[in-house]
Amino acid sequence: MKKLSRKEEELMQVIWDLDKAFVKDAIEQYPEPKPHYNTIATLMKRLEEKGYLAHHEYGGSYExxxxxxxxxxxxxxxxxxxxxxxxxxxxxxxxxxxxxxxxSPDEMKALVKMIEKDKK
Structure with a gap:
């Protein structure tokens, strides 16, 4: 698996949350100021080249x-x-x-309990 940049990882989080997305769908998930359309389109193409995304084409638009x-x-x-x-x-x-x-120590105790429970 090729390493992702911070921006690529951020976009993957958006797409995992949406399950599938056109560029405009992904942009809508970002806070203001929204990234430029071309920026997200380029990141999506790069993620596809790295093997993280694939697309379906609908009349020239990629989902x-x-x-x-x-x-x-x-x-x-x-x-x-x-x-x-x-x-x-x-x-x-x-x-x-x-x-x-x-x-915290309480969280550590809870973690130990979770581990012990999963081993039973």
Whole structure:
């Protein structure tokens, strides 16, 4: 899977939320100031070239849809983060969030309960 830029990833989030979209549909999902039509059209073409989107053509208009599921992208992204920053250790990753106070002790306990429940 080819790496996405921040703008490409942002657009993929929009398309995953919509399931399919013409350029104008995607633009409507952005806050003001809205991106220019050509910017979104170019990003969609680039995402198609990278294998993230495909399209159906309707009289010269392209309706794009995701080829890669959001969950699949998330799994790949998280594995890369885990490998790059945490030496493939989930413990190191959780310790990071605990040290940075991004996760509270109560949330950590809830996480342990979730894990234990899923293993039963």
């Amino acid at each position: 794009y849809y995701p080829v890669i599921a959001k969950e699949s992208y998330k799994d790949t992204f998280m594995k890369k983060v885990l490998h790059t920053f945490f030496d493939n250790s989930y413990l190191n990753m959780l310790a990071y969030f605990a040290k940075e106070e991004k996760i």
